[in-house]
Amino acid sequence: MSDPNSAIFPRFLTLFITFLSLSCRANSQSSAVNNILHCLNYGSDPILSRSIYLPSDPHFQSVLRARIKNLRFLNPETPKPVAIVAPTLLNHVQGAVICARDNGLQIRIRSGGHDYEGLSYRSNVTFIILDMSNFRSIDIDIKNETAWVEAGATLGELYYNIGNKSNMHAFPSGICPTVGIGGHLSGGGYGNLMRKYGLAADNILDVIVVDALGNIHDRASMGEDLFWAIRGGGGASFAVIVSWKINLVRVTETVTVFNVSFTLEQGATDLVYKWQKIAPNINEGLYMKVRLTPLIIHNGTRHGNMTLMASFVGFFLGRCDELLSTTDKSFPELRLTKDDCKEMRWVESTLFYANFPLGTPVDVLLNRTRWTPMFFKNKSDYVKKVITKHGLNKIWEMMIDVRRSIGGKFYMEWNPYGGKMNEIPESNIAFPHRKGNVFLIQYAVSWHEDDSNVSFHNIGELRRFYAAMAPYVSKNPRETFLNYRDLDIGQNPSNETSLRAAKVYGRKYFKDNFTRLTKVKAMVDPSDFFKYEQSIPPIN
Known part of the structure; x- marks a missing residue:
């Protein structure tokens, strides 16, 4: 008969080692905090009193959460900083960098907090957040x-x-x-x-x-x-x-915007196929992206109770008449009319593209918190060759399949290239994705349930779809856009x-x-x- 203590001892040892590890980490973090507080509070212009938040501070959580846009990283399991430094002066930034470096702390730099993977405010090692939100001149x-x-x-x-x-x-x-x-x-x-x-x-x-x-x-x-x-x-x-x-x-003093949508039953496939040829080569003053969204509907379709909607969202440097002259010649299939056009100032068009209702006052642009945090995962791709209609139909079927499976929203945005993007050499700045692209894809899935199983499933479905898109996108390497982390x-x-x-x-x-x-x-x-x-x- 085996000794029952022989099974207990390894478990006890594991728990004991874990306890020691956590204790050492806590002590290490406590020491790091004390050291950096001393460092930051030293000198002729200490920044401790007005620019640093510790976990014990009643405002720490609100400052941390204020610029977290992805709820996937707003949970107890996500590692938290030992301090948030929110400087107001340039020498405060210098002090934060020097103190973090001298005390062996990692620094994560956050301005808006929109990093898709939350890397501006989370890390698995002891770190501080350098929050630049006070630098807004x-x-x-x-x-x-x-x-x-x-x-x-x-x-x-x-x-x-x-x-x-x-x-x-x-x-x-x-x-x-x-x-x-x-x-x-x-x-x-x-x-x-x-x-x-x-x-x-x-x-x-x-x-x-x-x-x-x-x-x-x-x-x-x-x-x-x-x-x-x-x-x-x-x-x-x-x-x-x-x-x-x-x-x-x-x-131009007046710009024109539009948003027209078509389902598969209304000819979306033919329009998207033509768009691939038109959008990168049309007048460079016209930017026309496509948003592709699977929809649940209640009348019969060839896909059961689902279809796909292609929304053509455009911005044009000029008035409606000039825009219609361009689209009637190059893309008559879009059937754009004066009723579809909205003329406005450029600053007002930024509200349109941000999905504000027409007529919203422009001072809403000053609202830094007008963003509803959600759970989401995004990915990106570059397309080098026009996708055939057969390929498009396969993509639509896969999109509808994903939408049936997930408990949330799923869409793609196709952003056209051409114009100036074809003229600037790849080595001009560090950003390399230039000539040779037809469009950029952004994939997005989002949901509201605070459930790890839902998150795991939805992210898995997006990854599955991304893998299936491989035949249609860039290769060796499969290019990706840094801002879509x-x-x-x-x-x-x-x-x-x-x-x-x-x-x-x-x-x-x-x-x-x-x-x-x-x-x-x-x-x-x-x-x-x-x-x-x-x-x-x-x-x-």
């Missing part, structure tokens, strides 16, 4: 057609300030008003002006950053290599972005940046620019202080 210079905008400002705040100064200027960046400037621009920054003026990152003139040693740099002092890298390569791998100087672009494509542990592992995701995000990014990293941050699961490692 915007200085518009219409005479010189430039602006300085701080990293914690939102796209909505920038758009409002531009529109308040001029009806004939704009900035080519994204459609979500609550996205933070810091990460959006450093990752590239798509928007409906990209076919005319390129990306947000293509329109950056200067920058202020704090490096891993706590030094402040602008473009002149950092050099062109680092300035190249942080435009599309992700600033969080290299430095803390404090502010950007951007180039404002010219727009996706840990599925490869990652390192929180506190490691293996070059071998980084090559897997690095090639997908940056193609041939990845090697240069690792060399820049080695020059400006050889000790690899700025790291996260998909950061750029320094090459040896």
